[in-house]
Amino acid sequence: MSHAPTGLELYSQTADDAAAAVISRYSTSFGIAARLLGPRPRPHVRNIYALVRVADEIVDGPAHDAGLSPERERAVLDGLETEVRDAIATGFSANLIVHAFARTARECGITDELIAPFFASMRTDLDTAEHDDLSHDAYVYGSAEVVGLMCLQVFVNAGMTAPAAPAADLVDGARRLGAAFQDVNFLRDLADDANRLGRDYLDGAADDERRVAVLDRIDADLAAAASVIRHLPPDCRAAVTTAHDLFAELSRRLRSSPVGAPRVRVPDGVKATLAARALLGRPPKGSRS
Incomplete structure (x- = not known):
């Protein structure tokens, strides 16, 4: 009965529902991929995405639009990080998104080894406008690779x-897939990041030669990730394949799109085709499997 x-x-169910609402409103691509996860991992991935999105919104505009000063934004971000740690320790938060994430972290072994670098990268957005290769790599590790490792x-x-600790090949694949996702989004948002936020994550990727080098790195990361997706649990493969293939398609479209063109998107029909392909068990695009 x-x-x-x-x-x-x-x-906790209400907290999970709140996290699901965040991903459904903010990301069609990740929303599609999350729906393809089995019921075992699906709510947990949504919980991760929701916390990441809330932290991102603190530093990427909404907090500023609400009238918060940079100092206050930092204090809010610091407070969120403290809340997350407290909720993981106690198993409860009055913030539904934090509660949902903490439940996932406690069950799945997400520790401060991943949480601290994430918040460090978010904090970087408050005081670093231009990145070189070294700071780019550190930022991408904290903002994207560790999110892949949480998933x-x-x-x-x-x-x-x-x-239990994941296998080393899966760890490498998760990091490289997260890095590819982040670099694709940097290229897609190049103008917005520069004009609205005053940021340059890719050290002059508006230059054609530099842009091609970034795309080559993205494609290498996507290929490395594709080669290990078959080693994931069966109830995760279709979702990760779909996310991989959506970003591979974005990378392909970015190569043929000039700098300054409207933000590159994948049409809904193409997204549906890629999802159907993954559900049929087809390997990720670019995989030799």
Whole structure:
């Protein structure tokens, strides 16, 4: 006999629902991919995305639009980080998004080893406008690669008795897929980052030669990630393949799109085709498997 949830169970389900609402409003691409996950990892990946999005919004405009000074933005971000750590330690937060993430972190073994670099990169956005190769790599590790590693912790550990360390090839694949996603978004948002936020993450990628070098790096990262997706648990492969292929398609379109063109997008019909292809068990594009 089923029972209606009460108490902490009801609260946690409500927190998961709040996280699902965040991903559905902010990202069609990741929203599609998340829906292709099995029920075991799906809510946890949504919980990760929601926290990442909230932190990103603190430093990328909405907080400023609300009238917060840079100093106040930093204080809000610091407070969010403290809330996350406290919620992981106690198992509860009055912030639904933080509560959802903490539940995922506790079950799947997401520790401060990944959380601290993420918030460090978010903090970088408050005081660093221009990046060289070294600072780009550090920023991408914290803002994207560790998010891929958080998702990998979910893929391997959700529903398990105790979290275990993922295999080294999966760790490398998760990092490189996260880096590719971030660099694609940097290229897509080049003008907006420069004009609205005053930031240059790619050290002059408006230059054609530099832009091609970034795209070559993206494609190499995507290829490396594609080669290990088959080693993921079965209930994760279609979702990760879809996300991979969506960004591979964006990379392809960026190569044929001149600097200054409107933001590159993948049409809904193409997204649906890529998702259907992944659901049929086809390997990621660019994979030799």
